[in-house]
Amino acid sequence: MLDTPFFSHDPCHVAQALLGKIIRRKYKNNWLAARIIETEAYYLNDKASHSSLGYTDKRKAMFMPAGTLYMYYARGHDSLNISCGKKGDAVLIKAAFPFTDKMSPEKNIKLMQKINPAKNGSARKIEKLCAGQTLLCKSLDLKVSEWDQEQFDINSFYIQDNNIKPDKIIQTTRLGIHQDRDAHLPYRFIDFEFAKYCTSNPLTTKKLQYLLQIHRQN
Numbered sequence: 001m002l003d004t005p006f007f008s009h010d011p012c013h014v015a016q017a018l019l020g021k022i023i024r025r026k027y028k029n030n031w032l033a034a035r036i037i038e039t040e041a042y043y044l045n046d047k048a049s050h051s052s053l054g055y056t057d058k059r060k061a062m063f064m065p066a067g068t069l070y071m072y073y074a075r076g077h078d079s080l081n082i083s084c085g086k087k088g089d090a091v092l093i094k095a096a097f098p099f100t101d102k103m104s105p106e107k108n109i110k111l112m113q114k115i116n117p118a119k120n121g122s123a124r125k126i127e128k129l130c131a132g133q134t135l136l137c138k139s140l141d142l143k144v145s146e147w148d149q150e151q152f153d154i155n156s157f158y159i160q161d162n163n164i165k166p167d168k169i170i171q172t173t174r175l176g177i178h179q180d181r182d183a184h185l186p187y188r189f190i191d192f193e194f195a196k197y198c199t200s201n202p203l204t205t206k207k208l209q210y211l212l213q214i215h216r217q218n
Helices: 011-017 108-115 133-139 192-197
Strands: 022-027 030-042 069-074 077-083 090-098 157-160 168-172 188-191 213-216
Touching: 011 030, 011 090, 011 188, 030 108, 030 133, 030 192, 069 133, 077 133, 090 133, 090 192, 108 133, 168 192, 188 192
Parallel strands: none
Antiparallel strands: 022 030, 022 157, 030 090, 030 188, 069 077, 077 090, 168 188, 168 213
8 A cells, every 4th residue: 555655755756656556445345446547746836736725624635744635526526636745735646547456356347337327327438437537536436525634544445556657658737727827837647558548638639738748667
């Protein structure tokens, strides 16, 4: 289980290090799992960061020890962040892809589809289950009311290092950031192999303002 030492680093470092890590969530005695494929970094002095607006009880988690869960509602739906680095810093888990192994067999994906069906009530496509911060939380049954300001729990919800590292990482600008709130900063990171399954694939965008870098991992 990833703990405080892992998260006690610069947000951009943590955001990249989280790519390939496995989220484990226990749901009705079944372990659901998803591989992290997209993250965003936020700093205290970053205008797009909630913490830049100052300390409040709701934003308390961002000022708590590294590895504390900060959950909030994004357009009315649950969103998962983790405090890291210095006080006020955090990383947003932007998207993931359903993961299966002995602990989380393929049949468990059907549970995720049941928890998070498509709008018409049919089974949501596997590649769409966690393709966005709120879809991810819904598919894994992660709720603000249960996890905001809490720590990971090895018995019910944690992130695991399975020694999976992306060969290449895309670094680009974050999504949904107003141009006056540091929208130009390249603080969004994507596992190149899973780019077509992330929230918005920067490799297919025609917007010239995208700052895009692709670098190989050592």
